[in-house]
Amino acid sequence: MQPIELNSPELYINRELSLLEFNARVLAQALDDSLPLLERLNYLCISCSNLDEFYEVRVASLLQMAEMDANVISPDGLTINEQLDRLSVKAHDLVAEQYRVLNEVLIPRLEADHIRFLRRDRWSASQKAWLEKYFNEELLPILTPVGLDSAHPFPRILNKSLNFIISLTGKDAFGRNSGRAVLQAPRALPRIVQLPPADTDSGPHDFVFLSSIIHAFVNDLFNGMTVKGCYQFRVTRNSDFFVDDDAIDDLMLAVEGELAMRNYGDEVRLEIDANCPEETVNFLMARFDLTADRLFLANGPVNLSRIQAIYSLIERPELKFPPFKPSVPSAFGRNKDFFASIRKQDVLLHHPYESFTPVVDFIKQAAADPDVLAIKQTLYRTGVDSPIVAALIKGARAGKEVTVVIELRARFDEKDNIGLAAKLQEAGAHVVYGVVGYKTHAKMCMVLRKENNTLRNYVHLGTGNYHPKTARLYTDYGLFTCDKELAEDVRRVFMQLTSLGKVSKLNKLLQSPFTLHPGLMKMIEKEIDQAKKGKSAKIIIKVNAVVEEQAIRALYRASQAGVEIKMIVRGMCCLKPGVPGVSENIEVRSIVGRFLEHTRIYAFYNGGDWAVYASSADLMNRNMFRRVEVCFPIGDRKNIDRILADLEGYLSDTAQAWLLQSDGQYRRAERGEQAAYQVQTELLKAFCG
Template structure:
């Protein structure tokens, strides 16, 4: 066999007899590094001078909370893999330790940039707008006196320092809590001189304190960090002793719940048991004041079993994401996005009876450009309609006081058959979902926790209505959660339909979730974990066959993540067959575009804007008869094989044309888009001529007049 070397990025790939091995690890980018790249793009919004100042501060905080979750979940899982199976590799070829070694410098670079943006850009620019963070050395006498009183009256009674000695071992530190390590000299009342103490700030305390202008002669928007107040007056906690130094620190822990699907009898009890331990999982990151001595940093790192790569020395508050509180404290509309009023489709706004409107035609909602209120009203009308006999709904995440839940409760109390499938393991919403389940059960709602081993991630609501002598199914299918709050800033599609075949499909999926039985054949829906993966692969292969026959062939996917290996390989084969492949991927993408002979015909772009891109759309040209699907699933192993997902067709010609036009708009975006390079990095688009920003154009198109 003859061998030729083909360079892929900075890695050489072996091509044997002209055929490139699509299993070659050089063709794939590490998913963890890709997620850090996404966070870079979010942080770039904080540096964008064209955005309102307080919104830029919000983007900074979002990048920090994203990084928290990255360490709590992703890094934690890689650390676990390193101990359980150190030689295991992903499609990119990196084992767990190699991934950790690659993550550390990138994460440190990101954190350094976050604090540079805060200290050198945002704080000075906020000060120019008379929004000030007053540091300790700049406090006036009146501010100092007020803060001292505030400390003595509001903080001192609830603070509990722990001196470290044989009778007082190092305390258990809560996940992501604000803590202080204090160095002391002198002896206490019992003659002890341990030299160190730990102080944990109660979570109920505000992390930012607004100075009252009338009492301190401060400006209207002058603020002080809680950490600064504690630093300034911490000596009052140690009577007769001297505080040498006091430094804030924060520990991030593994927060991913582990529930052994093979060893549980009651999923609810198992999840509740794991939740109790979330605050005390294994340590995965230590953030500490950059002014802390090397000896103290080493002491904490050893105490937590943290490696050097997991220690972050920071120039500012360790809980930087809590700075987001400023946005709600400052009443400056000129420094925020202008309020946006979404519209309601004419078919619903002019017809008071939603069932009549949906019976006439399918109705598509595009949130947040179009209001989420019709989804709530759909369930409300179902609850109040005497002809509605049953309602079935999935709930993955919803708001604490959800109007949809209230409507379901009303329906159950009215004697309707109400079934709700609640996913208890929706990450970080587990506790809320347990409370929700109990609330629904108290009202005689049939509550099911899905299928053990498979998260129920599909977004479905089925209303069964008696019309004359027949039953008719009314369905809502969506790409996003039934959460009124996130629907205001997550982009998602929702489809109302009374199509008989789709209604039958949704009923069958609910049967699968609530009962036992074999896989049921569906009419139109593609469903994970049974038919979605194969269905997408078959449709990609169809485009490949069309291209080989000289027919126009094109694929457009708009998703949040692309990491599933078989689909990535299929897209590579499509590119090699001259199929035009356009991927609009908000976050993680392990596929590398622009590699000669492999992905020349693939473009990957990410849209970052005012709203979080969340729609999942799959489009295939199908020889001039385009097929468009919307879904709850991304191109990830978990979505394809370990979750219950629903992928539904948009068949109405007008609605399909709308979605195609939306996709075209995203592909034309040259002001809010980032183009992925073959090395995994992204380059921000720069308008040449007229600027096009998809989110802005959609806001203008749908804004309520």
């Protein structure tokens, strides 16, 4: 029998199709009757914004690659054009399902709960009068329709903006009429307008789409002419940008320059009202140089994600997830001296079940402590009004040596990060942008403190961003420690990021692009050796994505050797489990729930003495080879046992788990006769009461 080639295309799932599969799982949450109704609407909106980003980044990237070399073959054996064809079919199916879920499932359910989206044909006389007044006072002064002719060329259309193509008859005051006009809805306008509940014909939560209001009163924009048709449309553009690190002197200026062009990148998708006449559709497709595979007909608003706005407008607790209060670890409960607590023991936090506040307060205390000499911090995404940035500014103004490695190229956060960098520099902090050619994605904070005439480093390492808001929505681990070897490793990594020199040898940390990938491969090989000797061998991996081919082949070889492999992969997974002779011993599951699963854990049985690592890195080429990442060991036995118990909970989930099949499809985990086990709910009970 010939050995199986582990690089055979049949053993790999296409990464882009896998990403769309994840989005389908998100959309499936909108159909889950066990979830609160407004949360189900949120899942629909999230699936739409995810698809926007998919076209802005992933499809745009494939189109650019096709222009350079259309013959490139993906690991699963597809050319770029074959990938684009399959993605188009899947994306169109997904969009059709989004509108079906909205129109046939959610809108009727919402109406049953007295939340209504009123179409024009359902407006009462009093509602129409109120909306006409709203149009004349709030919309008409700001709207600027453009009649298309030689003096008024087709306007530049902003990325993902709401627009209308309007068909006209008649002549204006100058005797002109090309038959068409374009109206762009300013982004400052709300996409959903709430009717006043005091109106006798209105319910407590009645809403009208901005597009419906404009449709109803569009004639008022063209005095003396007749509007034959008004159809909404939206264009999605390439929003990824490229900065040539070798050809620039100032990264901030280069990123600012690219940001200015993001709204006008190449067109990659056109969404248009499903009722739009074919002639008008063809006109727009020709105008944007798009083919039918990138045309989407919308049976409703062209931007469903904007419906999410009603969530904050409706005070109906019974239609939302119940609130929770994250707990604070006993190590930090009463003792406000973070340094004393960390000296006693390593402290592990599991967000959002445990509060992110200790992380913020740790940096605040460091900024105010007269014995603290220096603070070093990485920032990838942190939010506009970040309390962490405020603390760093306070520390810099107090005369402490504050160094911040801020990643300007964190996609879609570039503008915010540029602003934060400027604020930090104004306060006297040292701000650097990492290493040329590599994004800094590591999550590290280090505080240097003078104690009894000696210097001690305290560090925080995490799997997620230093962002208090997302820390309530994403699951992540964070570790506080003053372990000398680990702290020295962190210091050396910071030195690499801010200075120049050879790669420093690290004691405990694994770091990409140098030791992380080889280190993980070495631990997989160790489990393979154990299995070949007839000993127990196990691997548990929890990440956001599994794409990197060398790692996949190593896991296939581990499965062939008899290693038991359990994987919890939220999004993309190119590995095929359950393939005879290759991956029978691999199980892959995805958890989609209230919180976005974001923790990255690599756990190896290690002969019974589990080696557990947490990381900022997924099993992706970019994380392993094109980013600065850290992977840190969990040293305390209690913390190791705690993480293993958490992983066991994820592997036991029967409520929110989806199991990956060898054909690339996902199926819900079987619940059996017992009540479904939901790991996120159980963790909330355990930590938040």
